[in-house]
Amino acid sequence: MTDFERRGMPVEIRAKGRRLEGYAATFGTPADIGGRFTETIAAGAFSGALRSNGDVLALVDHDPSRVLARTRSRTLRLAEDSRGLAFDLDLPDTQAGKDVLALAERGDLGGMSFAFTPLDEKMDGNRRELRAVQLHEISVVLAWPAYGGTVINLRSLSSSSPFRAYSERALRLLELSK
Template identity: 60%
Template sequence: MTGAVGSVERRSSGVELRAAGRKLEGYAAVFGAPATIGSFVETIAPGAFARTLRSNPDILGLVDHDATRLLARTGSGTLRLAEDTRGLHFEMDVPDTQLGRDILAMAERRDLGGMSFGFRAQDEAWPSADRRELRAVDLMEISIVQAFPAYGETTIATRSYIALSMAAQQRRRFLETLR
C-alpha cells in the first residue's frame, strides 16, 4: 500500500516496514523469537533489557552496527527505548542528514531488512549446546539492518502511520506501552 503517509510491506519473514515523516519506530528485539546465530539458535527472554534501561546509559541508534553511521541516541533524546510485553520498542527521530534521508528513502522503497542490537550478555542460559537464551544484557546500540537481520520478527514503522491504522482502543494501549 502506498499513499500520503508512506508505504507498507509485509514480508514472508514477518518483518513489517513503514516509512513517513522523519520518525521511525518498531521493535529492535522481539521476546521468544528464535534467531539462528552461527551454529546455535538464540532467543531473548522478557526483561532482558530492563537493567540497561533502568540505568539510562547513552544507547546509540546506528545503521548496520556501524558507529560512523549514527542516526540517534538516547543521551540527546532522539532515540527512545522501552520494554513491553512484545520486546524492545524504539522510537527514533531521523536527522535531516544525507544518511537520514537515505534511510528514509530506503524505508519508503521497502528496501530495509529489519532491526538488530549490540550488547554484552550479563545473564544467559544454554539449555542445550545449540540453544542460547539471553536473560539480561547490557545494551549498547540498536541498528537498522539494511540487508539480513538475524531476528526476522523485528519491525520498522512510523508513528504517524501506526496512529492512522489503529482503532482508538488499540492506539491507547500501544501508546501506554511507550510511557
C-alpha cells in the same frame, strides 16, 4: 567495541513521516545461532540496560560514523513491553537520515539489528537463554539482516502513539562475527 554480540532482523515499513518505530528484538522466540545452539531472549532482558541511563545509539549498519539518534539526546526512545525491545527514533536531517528515509518510503530497508554484551544467560545443552544484556546500540540494516522478527514503521512526528502493535513474526537469531 569489539567484545559484544550482534543480532539483526528484517522489517516492515509504512512511510508516513520522519520517525521510525518498531522492535529491535522480540522475546521468547527460538533462534538458531549458526547451528551451534538455539537462543531465546527472556522478557525483561533489557530492563537493566534501560534503567542504567547509559547512552544507547541508533546507527546505520552498526557504523558509528552514521548516527541516527541516541537516548542521551532523547532522539531515541527505548522501552520493553510484553513483545520485546520497542524503539522510536527521530530521523535527523543528515545524509544518513535522508538515505534511511528514502529507503523506508520505498520499502527497501533490510531490517533491524542490535549489539549487546550478555550479562546473565542460562545454557542448557544446546539452548541459550539471554536473561540480561548490556545494550550498546540498535541499527537500521540497509541490506541483509541476520535474523527475522522485528518490525519497523516510518511515521509522522505528530503521531500520538510512540509504540504501536505490530504483526507477529518468528525471531531467528544469527551471530555475526566481531
